[in-house]
Amino acid sequence: MFKYILSRIGAMLLTLFLIMSLSFMVVRLMPMSLFENPETDPEIQRKLEDKYHLNDTIPVQYFYFMKDIITDLNFGISVKIRPGLDVFGILVSRLPPTILINFISLFISIPLGLIFGTIAALNRNTWIDHVISVLVIIFISVPSFIFGSVLQYTLTFALPIFPTLYDSQAVTFAQKMHSLCLPIVALSLNPTATITRYLRGELIENISSEYLLLARTKGLTKAQAIVRHAFRNSLIPISNTLIGMITGIMGGSLVIEKMFAIPGEGGLLVKSIFAGDHFLTVAVLIFYSAVSLVTILIVDLSYGIIDPRVRVGGGKA
Amino acid sequence: MNKKLIALLLAAMMLLTMLAACGKKSGNDTTIADPAAKKVYYTCLGADHANLNFQDNVDTPSETPATYCMCFLYRSYPDESGLNFHYIPDAAAELPIQIDEHTWNIPLRKDAHWNNGDPINADTWIYSFKTALDPKLANRMGGNVANNVITIVNADSYMKGEGATWEDVGIKKIDEYTIQIITENENAQKDICNHFYSREKTPIYQPLYEQCLSADGTTTSYGSDLDHWMGCGPYNFTTWDYDNVQIYTKNPDYWLADLFHWDEVNIRIVPEMNARVELWEKGELDDLSPDAKTVDIYIDDPRLVSYGSLYVDHIDINCKNPNNPICGTDAYRKAVYHSLDRETLAKSVFGHMEPAGWYVNTQAGLLSESGLTYRDSEPGNRIEDLVNSWGPYGYNPDMAWEYFVKACEESNIDPETADIEILYAIDDNSPTWKACAEYLEQQWQDIFKGHMHIKIVTYAGMSATDFKKTGDDKWDFSPNDWGRGASRTYPYTCFYYYRSAYSGSPNNYFNEDFEEQYDYCESIKTGDYNTLLEETAKLEEIYLEHVIQCPVFQDVSFSMFSDDLVLPVQTYIPGFGWGTVYADKNV
Numbered sequence: 042m043f044k045y046i047l048s049r050i051g052a053m054l055l056t057l058f059l060i061m062s063l064s065f066m067v068v069r070l071m072p073m074s075l076f077e078n079p080e081t082d083p084e085i086q087r088k089l090e091d092k093y094h095l096n097d098t099i100p101v102q103y104f105y106f107m108k109d110i111i112t113d114l115n116f117g118i119s120v121k122i123r124p125g126l127d128v129f130g131i132l133v134s135r136l137p138p139t140i141l142i143n144f145i146s147l148f149i150s151i152p153l154g155l156i157f158g159t160i161a162a163l164n165r166n167t168w169i170d171h172v173i174s175v176l177v178i179i180f181i182s183v184p185s186f187i188f189g190s191v192l193q194y195t196l197t198f199a200l201p202i203f204p205t206l207y208d209s210q211a212v213t214f215a216q217k218m219h220s221l222c223l224p225i226v227a228l229s230l231n232p233t234a235t236i237t238r239y240l241r242g243e244l245i246e247n248i249s250s251e252y253l254l255l256a257r258t259k260g261l262t263k264a265q266a267i268v269r270h271a272f273r274n275s276l277i278p279i280s281n282t283l284i285g286m287i288t289g290i291m292g293g294s295l296v297i298e299k300m301f302a303i304p305g306e307g308g309l310l311v312k313s314i315f316a317g318d319h320f321l322t323v324a325v326l327i328f329y330s331a332v333s334l335v336t337i338l339i340v341d342l343s344y345g346i347i348d349p350r351v352r353v354g355g356g357k358a
Numbered sequence: 359m360n361k362k363l364i365a366l367l368l369a370a371m372m373l374l375t376m377l378a379a380c381g382k383k384s385g386n387d388t389t390i391a392d393p394a395a396k397k398v399y400y401t402c403l404g405a406d407h408a409n410l411n412f413q414d415n416v417d418t419p420s421e422t423p424a425t426y427c428m429c430f431l432y433r434s435y436p437d438e439s440g441l442n443f444h445y446i447p448d449a450a451a452e453l454p455i456q457i458d459e460h461t462w463n464i465p466l467r468k469d470a471h472w473n474n475g476d477p478i479n480a481d482t483w484i485y486s487f488k489t490a491l492d493p494k495l496a497n498r499m500g501g502n503v504a505n506n507v508i509t510i511v512n513a514d515s516y517m518k519g520e521g522a523t524w525e526d527v528g529i530k531k532i533d534e535y536t537i538q539i540i541t542e543n544e545n546a547q548k549d550i551c552n553h554f555y556s557r558e559k560t561p562i563y564q565p566l567y568e569q570c571l572s573a574d575g576t577t578t579s580y581g582s583d584l585d586h587w588m589g590c591g592p593y594n595f596t597t598w599d600y601d602n603v604q605i606y607t608k609n610p611d612y613w614l615a616d617l618f619h620w621d622e623v624n625i626r627i628v629p630e631m632n633a634r635v636e637l638w639e640k641g642e643l644d645d646l647s648p649d650a651k652t653v654d655i656y657i658d659d660p661r662l663v664s665y666g667s668l669y670v671d672h673i674d675i676n677c678k679n680p681n682n683p684i685c686g687t688d689a690y691r692k693a694v695y696h697s698l699d700r701e702t703l704a705k706s707v708f709g710h711m712e713p714a715g716w717y718v719n720t721q722a723g724l725l726s727e728s729g730l731t732y733r734d735s736e737p738g739n740r741i742e743d744l745v746n747s748w749g750p751y752g753y754n755p756d757m758a759w760e761y762f763v764k765a766c767e768e769s770n771i772d773p774e775t776a777d778i779e780i781l782y783a784i785d786d787n788s789p790t791w792k793a794c795a796e797y798l799e800q801q802w803q804d805i806f807k808g809h810m811h812i813k814i815v816t817y818a819g820m821s822a823t824d825f826k827k828t829g830d831d832k833w834d835f836s837p838n839d840w841g842r843g844a845s846r847t848y849p850y851t852c853f854y855y856y857r858s859a860y861s862g863s864p865n866n867y868f869n870e871d872f873e874e875q876y877d878y879c880e881s882i883k884t885g886d887y888n889t890l891l892e893e894t895a896k897l898e899e900i901y902l903e904h905v906i907q908c909p910v911f912q913d914v915s916f917s918m919f920s921d922d923l924v925l926p927v928q929t930y931i932p933g934f935g936w937g938t939v940y941a942d943k944n945v
Binding site: 317 | 408409411414415493496570576577578579580581582597599600601602603605626627628629630632633636637639640642821824
């Protein structure tokens with residue numbers, strides 16, 4: 042297992058390195074100058090570009106980029122969004138709201154998805170199942186920002202229960218969460234529906250399987266058989282979808298953050314791309330990639346816990 | 359056991375989240391609910407400013423903290439009539455004193471100080487200007503210190519490292535409380551005041567600035583956050599939660615504190631217009647500037663006020679596209695000019711804008727000595743009459759077709775078989791310009807009988823200037839809206855960007871007659887204003903004769919203010935605005 046973990050971490054680091062290189066190349070090869078401004082004198086622009094090695098060849102720029110990261114964990118300096126600030130520091134300063142909305146959305150989605158998926162499977166082809174299935178289709182097919190708009194209009198304006206925007210000045214955690222409630226709900230709907238849909242399908246298949254019949258004949262009650270065997274087996278394919286869900290939520294939060302004026306990582310990526318703040322864009326891309334890779338690693342490692350039949354570690358048969 | 363523990367933890371987390379969601383109103387709402395306690399101005403910005411280093415920051419939103427939290431040498435202040443404004447000394451002790459044609463002395467207040475109590479004196483200003491122009495720092499706003507309303511002797515040369523030393527620059531310390539400015543041209547007193555009333559000419563706090571300077575002296579983190587910045591204005595910048603909220607509280611120690619009435623200024627950063635409208639409707643904002651799409655909701659609201667801005671939105675025309683055989687001819691540009699139904703475009707496509715078949719904006723000349731705008735003057739009216747003689751705002755389909763035929767003939771193309779594709783390059787975030795392209799494509803089917811049609815190309819994530827650098831074959835049309843503040847005083851400077859002398863010109867069509875006339879206007883700018891207006895009209899005539907670029911509409915800005923707000927002006931004053939910084943509130 043230890044060897045397996047090491048190999049997975051190694052693969053993850055290699056992937057991250059490739060993503061970093063690719064991100065750097067793609068962003069740096071864009072024609073936009075970091076210091077493009079019609080009012081800036083070309084001579085001053087040249088000096089600024091010299092200052093950041095931007096007049097060097099791409100391989101030389103890439104060398105400085107990798108050297109700074111490896112030796113100092115230095116991703117460069119923001120030149121447009123927060124000029125003069127270390128981009129790593131900017132990333133860190135904007136993490137809390139992003140983590141809050143993304144992870145709370147996920148933590149809400151998983152249990153809710155499991156509950157609704159189980160209810161739908163156990164009540165297969167009844168009106169309960171139909172209602173859940175219709176909602177699932179709606180929540181999967183409509184993007185989160187549409188729900189965000191609807192929620193913002195209905196619950197902050199028509200029926201003013203929640204504040205329109207995120208309140209970073211809230212004194213207590215409860216107040217802060219109050220202003221984050223709608224973005225969290227908007228982001229939770231899609232993953233909840235995804236889990237519900239997967240679990241329903243898996244559970245229905247497992248409930249009608251022969252091994253569950255065997256479990257019942259061994260004397261287990263229906264509930265025991267479902268919880269101990271069918272439910273557990275149904276979780277294995279769902280764990281795979283978690284990766285997609287995490288990246289999906291983070292993708293959705295790019296727009297949701299802007300909509301609710303949440304100063305998080307999503308807004309930063311969009312802003313940095315449009316502003317042409319290349320150092321920052323690359324750093325945010327690396328951040329998103331790293332989160333996805335870590336999620337993949339966690340899911341891979343958790344296979345063994347969810348399903349003891351899965352033996353990892355590369356042992357020969 | 360472990361499973362139960364995990365389940366319990368999960369349930370507890372869900373419960374906590376739900377309880378949190380059902381909590382009391384947020385802190386922001388609480389402050390709004392209690393306005394009687396203090397006078398708070400609630401407003402919003404579409405974007406936050408990048409930092410508080412005003413010498414380098416090119417973002418427009420940074421005007422706000424500079425206006426509220428910094429001192430200037432001079433400030434603009436409304437007249438008692440509320441219809442005009444004048445300059446008052448801020449950190450200066452009195453208005454600039456003219457020594458000779460090019461030399462001005464600026465006496466400084468002895469009680470001006472930073473928020474921490476340290477004095478602001480001649481050394482502070484000299485250090486600030488020297489830093490702004492430092493060739494090693496290459497500050498992006500440094501050029502505006504050297505040359506904007508006035509041109510300071512050798513400042514540009516020093517900044518660009520072209521030989522001048524700091525001693526050659528026309529900024530001198532006379533004594534502890536007097537600085538001297540030497541200009542290249544003769545200027546009026548108000549030009550000196552105007553020049554120094556902008557954010558890049560606010561002072562910087564030397565001890566902190568040097569602490570923030572990199573070892574090689576090329577970069578600085580000064581102003582990156584409130585810990586690395588020092589204020590000295592009517593308000594203290596107390597809270598800056600980047601991309602979310604800015605809060606300024608009144609600085610009672612400020613020397614002109616009596617002129618400012620807010621106890622607190624609360625600025626939310628709200629990128630989405632829908633959210634801004636919701637806040638406005640809920641009474642959580644004291645003002646709102648609806649955009650072209652939103653203004654329809656409020657068009658009958660008596661609180662809605664509008665004014666013509668500094669911009670005439672237009673289309674830059676590429677004259678060098680190798681794939682467009684007629685692009686190099688004047689006739690082609692004229693065909694395009696006459697093919698635009700500006701009335702329909704301005705009202706229906708862009709929403710409540712003013713059609714314009716000319717280029718000098720409605721504010722041009724407003725800050726001149728007489729206050730007469732070019733558009734209201736006889737020469738300006740003559741140009742409008744000329745344009746309208748061709749058709750409403752220059753729109754004339756028959757002339758468009760005639761010029762198209764001429765352009766084809768000049769390019770040895772049979773107009774009856776021509777099939778010319780116009781690449782209309784726009785930003786993805788410009789739905790109105792896209793709608794304009796779609797409207798033109800439909801209209802052109804009739805006007806050019808299907809021989810010239812539009813293809814939209816987008817340049818998402820890139821500026822128009824950068825996109826144009828990718829090649830002349832990538833575009834034919836490019837919508838634009840550059841305005842020049844100096845045109846409020848000297849109307850001809852509207853055309854500043856469209857000369858070959860301007861390195862960042864968005865155009866690639868240059869005309870000798872046009873440039874000669876511009877230079878002539880420049881040479882007589884401080885002379886008789888009526889003569890300048892006449893010469894500006896000649897310049898605009900040449901512009902129209904060659905369609906240097908193609909004007910579409912005069913941009914109109916809209917604003918709404920809450921009933922409680924007491925503005926210091928009766929109307930929008932160009933170059934001054936609504937004066938919300940001096941406003942008051944009925945509580």
